[in-house]
Amino acid sequence: MMTVNYNEQLSALVDGELQGEQLERVLALLKTDVQAQQQLQRYQHTSDVLHGFTTKLHPVDLSERLALALQDEPTHTMRSQSKANVLAFPSQLWKQLSGLAIAASVGALAVVGVMTQPENQLVSTPIQVAAYEVVNDAKPQLASSNRWTVGEPEVEERLNTYLVDHNEYAGASGVFSYARVVSYDAGQ
């Protein structure tokens, strides 16, 4: 049975306010203690609801399904750290392993992940696939973009609402004012 003390630390973990030994202990606890996992989930979900990070439907939880899917994923060994027990695989082997993971189909998802890349972006390993995307997106957007240059959809959506409201007054003509709204570049 968990102590109240741990619950308080779980609450602090939700806020990203846990360090050092306490963080160590809580993370160790979370590895084995289902009750602690559930409690963390509850606190986190309360916080998510307050932040509006919810869909219209019932609350959902992906963690179990993901844990299952990740079971088949190789363990990372890229950087060793004194705190963790590391088996240092050569990075070449890691790449082969992930390649195998795709070939052996970790589930259809792995295949979909690669299939959905535009053809000219097909690359050999999933690591590179993901890395490519990230680097690509990290570039600052051009001022000419037909999309708000913001990173978050929530912010973007609010700006879009404002854009519609503002367009009623924008421009010298009134003829073209809603062109920006229908031109909004959702797909990139």
Place this chain on the structure above:
Amino acid sequence: MQQARHIILSLCLLIIPFSVHADQDAMQLLQSMGTAAKNLNYDGVFAYQSGNKLQSIRIIHRSDERDEIERVLSLNGAAREVIRTNDLVTCIYPEGKRIHVNRRPLGRGFPSDLLSRLSSATDYYKVTLGDESRVADRLAQELSITPIDNDRYGYRLWVDKASHLLLKSELLTDNKDVLETFAFSTVTVNADITDEMLRPQITGQEMTWNRSDLQSPNQTTAIRGLSVWKLDWLPEGFVLVAQQSRLKASTGNAVEQRVYSDGLSSVSVFIEQIHAAHNHLKGGSNMGAINAFGTILHSHFVTVVGEVPAHTVEKIGNAIRYGNAGQ
């Protein structure tokens, strides 16, 4: 005949305050351009270019004694549509299966109060007639509109000689760089527009209707506690031309919009109550030629949006104060 022209000219002088910058013929053309956009029936396709993005858009506009209705739809990319009627703006985003319906701020014809605003622009822009050229296979008169300072952009407009409909428009920086171009490639003026043509392509069957703020303007102004905001700076000539408060259906948050304009360029200031720690724009952003600046003040999202330079929205954003600080 001579006398009639004289009378018309005098009338114009009454409407438009005299200004050293104003070229009378140019101003008159600008005025009739506004009327034409509102009163004519037209059906055309225009290109909207901003940076390297090019969008092809069809516009169908019908106006009669009672109603004004307009349908704007994108022809390439996602098939989005905006339908404006007398008092509603409906945005349809099929890719997201969403429909947004907004009550139009002023609930009358559009372009909203543009005509009444134009006359005040002459102090802040030099308006001159340019050459004649051909746009969308029609003879057009060019109008050059240059601002007095760099807090706002300039325009180059091409107006149809026959109907006075705006055929092409460019938004210019103070270096005369073109930020945005709208240009008809083809347009039929006085077109016969059927109800069918104004109906959205996509029916709302599998769409989520998002009727944001359909309470009447009278009700919305009753929202209290939002008019305590003060602006310490605006570009010269910008005055409050519209103000409204509404409740967002999605969040229940009260949002106040204030529109400031010098007659041609305009800036909206949005002030939205925060009920939860949603993220918000901090600093500047832009969408084509539209700049935005966001900040959080006194538990409100404050956002300045306008077709003015980035430094202008930023300066306005930084000049907003909560009036009753301490409450």
Place this chain on the structure above:
Amino acid sequence: MSVDLELVQRVQAGDKKAFDVLIMKYQQRIIHVITGFVHDPVEALDVAQEAFIKAYRAIPNFRGDSAFYTWLYRIAINTSKNHLTSRARRPPAMDVDAMDATNFYDAPELKDFDTPESSLLNHELEGVINKAIDELPEDTATAIKLREFEGMSYEEIAQVMDCPIGTVRSRIFRAREAIDHKIKELTGEGE
């Protein structure tokens, strides 16, 4: 060092379980983000799963130049876009090829993902939570509000409320306990 970065470094060093904590922390946000692109809820969950798996695979490349969430968020957006592109590209007649068949069996009913709070709709839950906050003692309510609504750190809250950081931590915890209690009451879960 931030908790996220600490967790990321653990994953990079071979601690798979540390990734579970990152999933717990960010799954709602990521599902929320993806729902903005992919509107079918079951599909959105699939895309979310895909995004997390991609993130797991790419995590050796995460160098901490941006916040972990920003990085994860970009992956989610890209995965959503790719999903939409591939769906649009696939001709409707081909919809029962092997890949889809696998996907079909993989795609469970939404109720499989229900949480204990699932008997309440999210917006109902929000109401319950807000009501619970209103009923809190003033200090506790202020602490949780500053944390959740204003996004302040414990240190900032301690300054505002003029109390030690430890007090802030316990006030926020007490608020969460009270909220949790209210939810359990309503969903009929025992203590």
